[in-house]
Amino acid sequence: MMKTKIFIIGTGPYGISIANALYKKKIPFAIAGKMFSLWYDHTLDSMSIRSDWHSSEIYEADDRYNVKDFIYKNYPKDEAKKIMSHKLPIDVFRKYLKFIESDLKYPILSHHVTKLTKIENGFISELENGEKIESESVVIATGIEAHKHLPKSLQNLNSPNLIHTWEVHKYEHWKNKNVLMIGAGQSAGEGIVHLYDNNKITWLTRKEPVFFSEPLNLPTPIFKFTLHISPYFYFMPNWMRKKFGKIFVISTITPDLQEKTMSEKVTKVRADVEEIGLEIRGEKFFSKKLNQEFDGVVASTGYILNINNLKFVDTTLLNSIKVQDNFPLLDFDFQTNVKNLFIVGALSEPHYGPAQKFIMGTRHAAVRIAKWAEKN
Ligand SMILES: Cc1cc2nc3c(=O)[nH]c(=O)nc-3n(C[C@H](O)[C@H](O)[C@H](O)COP(=O)(O)OP(=O)(O)OC[C@H]3O[C@@H](n4cnc5c(N)ncnc54)[C@H](O)[C@@H]3O)c2cc1C
Structure with missing residues (x-):
């Protein structure tokens, strides 16, 4: 059985950004999932991505995955300029993700996790192919698929x-x-x-x-400012977070x-x-x-997030995670009350604000978890 310090479940923008941060700090980890599956298999070929290019970057501490650099390196100057002046077409964004995929310095286990169980000093994750991974910590970064x-x-x-x-x-x-x-x-x-x-x-x-041009019904500068400060939502009282949260639920x-x-x-x-x-x-x-x-x-009826939709998590473990309104309670490092179990992405939104529903939230999650891992 493979043993590691941290096991990341999910290879979307969150999982890969966290893996990049751990790799940089030389912290042992493994990661499993279907690479960027939302972007390759669940978006229409004819569309553009909705977020601006600078809020659509996969985090890497040395800025290797800067979208602007990628576009100017891979397209003639005039075409690059044109691309940068609009929302990124999905084929350009997929090319960017393929570049990241080919550039990764660590292996990806390209299977889903079918079972996650708690053991005395850590966790066992079982993959679709029967392979098992024992880890001291687990990061759940499985996105919104389970919440359709x-x-x-x-x-x-x-x-x-x-x-x-x-x-x-x-x-x-x-x-x-x-x-x-x-x-x-x-x-x-x-x-x-x-x-x-x-x-x-x-x-x-x-x-x-x-x-409305932004995913939230707010003028662009206020939208961007809100996303930037949103990790600090964590320090607001619960009632205030809920009140702000309501502004962000409208579909546009x-x-x-x-x-x-x-x-x-x-x-x-x-x-x-x-x-x-x-x-x-x-x-x-x-x-x-x-x-x-x-x-x-x-x-086109969206996603209703609920921790109980994570069917791969063993029921005893799932029931031991403290929740509020079906979302996990998390500390400032994205850790649940179950020691060494972390949850990132949309399920962390009530604590860290709306950025965690989007690619731009990856930086905050990756930096926090890598810092935690360095200390522990
Ligand atoms: C149609 C659509 C368009 C969007 N457009 C934008 C946009 O333009 N800009 C923006 O910022 N956000 C957009 N989003 C929001 C999007 O969810 C986030 O930006 C981002 O992809 C979330 O990253 P993630 O890593 O949390 O999840 P995902 O990208 O969904 O990745 C989840 C990963 O987990 C893996 N996984 C799932 N279950 C398991 C399991 N049991 N075991 C192992 N791996 C598992 C999947 O294979 C995948 O690799 C869009 C969402 C949708 C649905």
Whole structure:
């Protein structure tokens, strides 16, 4: 069995940034996951990433993964300038991630963890291929995949043509279909624009969609300032964190998607999905209230974060983690009350603020955990 000091579960921006920080400090670690899977397999090829280039960098202490340097090194000057003046197209961002992947100086175990258990002086993680890793500490950096949300009325519809936007590869090639798109967030907007030319789309939202360039409904300078200071949310009283947190839950769509999504070609319906009486009819879906048939339904219904969705964590261990509103209670080093067990990324948002939902939060998490590891 492999033994190490720190085992990182997850190879997204958080897992890799933390690994980079540990590598730099020569702290023994191992890391497992499917490399940058969200960005390679769960985003539409036609889209751009939403965050600005400077808040989309994977952390590395010597700034080896500076996005600007990467673009100027890999594209002719004029093209590089053009790329830098807009949001990064997903193919450019994927190329950047591939470069990082090829540059890593440590091995990646490219399997998911299926079981994490606590032992007396540490943890045992079991991988899909049966391999086991014993470690003194564990960092859970598994992102939002486990938290995909399907509203109740959709959970009972058993059809391959009901697809959550996480599974973009299942609907991105649809043609000549009558599609019901559900939800008012960025993924719905991107899905509509992607399917727009070749399909007939009905867009179901509970509220009028909000078009705004930042993921949070705040003017850009305030948004950036908020992200920068957000680790210090940790020191605010709980009621104040909750109050601020509410500002950040609103879903917005970038204005570049407004023209197509709001065009007359897209039929708008304002209702909750629970109200439209959606059922399966043969290979199709039928809404009693809308009196309309659909070939496919795309649930752009987001993610509801809850620590209990981490099914690979052994129940005894999971139950021993102290939580508040289904989020783990963490100290300033991202450590749970279970000694040497750390949780980063979106599940840490209530303590460290909104930056932890985005790539820009990786720096804070990586620096804190590497500092902790050096001392312990
Ligand atoms: C469609 C979409 C677009 C987004 N656009 C942006 C954007 O433009 N800018 C931005 O900053 N943020 C964006 N985000 C938010 C995004 O979640 C974060 O930016 C970032 O990817 C989070 O990094 P992470 O490492 O926490 O999670 P992820 O990137 O999701 O990585 C999770 C990793 O964990 C692995 N994993 C999962 N389960 C296991 C397991 N059991 N065992 C081992 N490994 C496991 C996965 O294989 C993956 O490697 C977007 C999110 C979505 C869904």
